[in-house]
Amino acid sequence: MTDHDLAIVVEGLRKKYGDKQALDGLDLTVRAGTVQGILGPNGAGKTTAVRIMSTLLRPEEGRVEVAGIDVRTRADEVRSRIGLLGQNAAVDEELSGRQNLEMFGRLYHLGARRAGARADELLARFGLADTGKKAIKQYSGGMRRRLDLAASLISRPQVLFLDEPTTGLDPRGRTEVWSAVRSLVGGGTTVLLTTQYLEEADQLADQIAVINHGKVIAEGTADELKTKTGGDRIDVVLHDTGQLARAASLLPGEVRMDEDRRMVSASISDRMAALTETVRALEAAGIEAEDIAVRRPTLDEVFMHLTKEDAA
Numbered sequence: 001m002t003d004h005d006l007a008i009v010v011e012g013l014r015k016k017y018g019d020k021q022a023l024d025g026l027d028l029t030v031r032a033g034t035v036q037g038i039l040g041p042n043g044a045g046k047t048t049a050v051r052i053m054s055t056l057l058r059p060e061e062g063r064v065e066v067a068g069i070d071v072r073t074r075a076d077e078v079r080s081r082i083g084l085l086g087q088n089a090a091v092d093e094e095l096s097g098r099q100n101l102e103m104f105g106r107l108y109h110l111g112a113r114r115a116g117a118r119a120d121e122l123l124a125r126f127g128l129a130d131t132g133k134k135a136i137k138q139y140s141g142g143m144r145r146r147l148d149l150a151a152s153l154i155s156r157p158q159v160l161f162l163d164e165p166t167t168g169l170d171p172r173g174r175t176e177v178w179s180a181v182r183s184l185v186g187g188g189t190t191v192l193l194t195t196q197y198l199e200e201a202d203q204l205a206d207q208i209a210v211i212n213h214g215k216v217i218a219e220g221t222a223d224e225l226k227t228k229t230g231g232d233r234i235d236v237v238l239h240d241t242g243q244l245a246r247a248a249s250l251l252p253g254e255v256r257m258d259e260d261r262r263m264v265s266a267s268i269s270d271r272m273a274a275l276t277e278t279v280r281a282l283e284a285a286g287i288e289a290e291d292i293a294v295r296r297p298t299l300d301e302v303f304m305h306l307t308k309e310d311a312a
C-alpha cells in the first residue's frame with residue numbers, strides 16, 4: 001500500500017483538556033474509498049479526534065494527514081477537501097431544506113444557479129425531493145440528519161467525517177441514514193464515522209477501530225473483532241425462569257444469565273460438541289429448553305470484553 005491509497009493517517013495523537021488526557025497516542029490509517037468506523041463509549045475521545053482531523057482543534061502532539069495533506073501546516077487545503085457532519089449541525093430551522101442547501105452552496109462560492117442545481121441533486125439523492133420546500137422545523141429526525149448529510153456534501157468532499165450521525169434517531173431514522181451513508185461510499189468518498197452503536201459499525205464500516213481512553217484498543221473488520229474476542233457462544237432459552245440457575249451450572253465456562261429473556265449464554269470453542277453436550281445435559285437434568293442456538297458473539301459482547309481487558 002502506498003501513502004497515496006491512504007485518505008487519513010494519524011500517528012501518536014495526543015490532546016489534553018486541562019488535566020484530562022482526551023487523546024493518548026491515537027494511531028489510525030484509513031484507506032481511500034472505504035468506511036472507517038471509530039467505535040467507543042461516551043468520553044472515549046471520538047469527537048476530539050474528529051475535530052483535530054477536520055482542522056477545528058490543534059493537537060499537542062502527533063501527525064495527522066488527510067488526503068495526503070498535513071492538517072497543522074496546510075489546514076486551508078485540508079478544509080477544501082473534507083466535509084463534516086458534527087453532533088449538532090448548523091441548519092436554519094425557519095428555512096426550507098432546499099434553501100438551507102442553497103445557502104451552503106453560496107458559502108462554498110457556487111453561483112446562484114449552480115447552488116440551486118446542487119441543492120436539487122442532493123435532495124433527490126437523499127430522498128428529500130418531495131419535502132425540499134418544507135421548513136426544517138417540520139422535518140423528522142431522520143429527514144433532518146439526511147439534510148445534514150446533504151449539506152456536508154455540497155463541496156464534493158474527498159473525505160467525509162460523520163460524528164455519531166444517528167445518535168438520538170429512532171430506528172426508522174437510523175435505517176434511513178444508514179442507506180444514505182451506503183450510497184455515499186459508492187461514489188468513492190472516504191467516510192470516517194464515529195459511533196457508540198456496535199451494530200452501526202457492523203452495518204457500515206469496512207474497518208473498525210475500537211477506542212477507549214483516547215487510544216485504539218482493537219482494530220479489524222467486524223468479523224475479525226468477533227473472532228478475536230472469545231469465539232462462539234451458545235444461548236439456551238428455557239420455558240421456566242426457575243430453572244435458569246440449574247441450567248447455568250450445566251454450561252461450560254463463564255455463563256451469563258438473562259432473566260428477562262429466560263436465557264443462559266456461555267462462551268464455547270467447539271460448536272458441535274457444545275451443542276450435543278448441552279442438549280444431553282439439559283435432558284439428563286430434566287430441563288426443558290424452548291430454544292438452543294450456537295452463534296457468533298455480537299459486537300456488544302466484543303466491546304464489553306475489550307474494555308474489560310483494557311481496564312484490567
Ligand SMILES: Nc1ncnc2c1ncn2[C@@H]1O[C@H](COP(=O)(O)OP(=O)(O)O)[C@@H](O)[C@H]1O
Binds near residue numbers: 017021047049
Ligand atoms: N472542551 C472540553 N473541555 C474539557 N474536557 C473535554 C472537552 N471536550 C471533551 N472533554 C473530555 O475529553 C474526553 C473525550 O471527549 P470526547 O472527545 O468528546 O469523547 P467522545 O466524543 O468519544 O464522547 C472526555 O473525558 C471529555 O469529558
Ligand SMILES: [Mg+2]
Binds near residue numbers: 048087
Ligand atoms: Mg462525541
